[in-house]
Amino acid sequence: MVRALSPSSPVAPSSFYALLLLVVAAFIGPLRVATAQSVPAPVPVRVGVILDWANKGSSAVSLRRRTGIQMAVEDYYAAHPGSATRVELHFGDSKGDVVGAASAGKLAP
Known part of the structure; x- marks a missing residue:
């Protein structure tokens, strides 16, 4: 069950978005590094x-x-x-x- 965030909830919306951004960055960062390393030098x-x-x-x-x-x-x-x-x-x-x-x-x- 998903519940909506409210001002009285333990996680404020700004904290939720900051956590979401951190999780997305954690997945994209290593992906970009792996892609950059796989390109051979000309x-x-x-x-x-x-x-x-x-x-x-x-x-x-x-x-x-x-x-x-x-x-x-x-x-x-x-x-x-x-x-x-x-x-x-x-x-x-x-x-x-x-x-x-x-x-x-x-x-x-």
């Missing part, structure tokens, strides 16, 4: 980007391209926060040498 994926910074005419273009690439990666992870990978961009300068830029990936550890 796997880093190193990506090399070679741009031409040496030529005066292309440095402004290279800066816009670098900014665009960085923004695209940020936008992707904003739309997919639970992604299993994390792209790490590593920018390099071709110094006007096409062959050197093409072989730069083999030189990186």
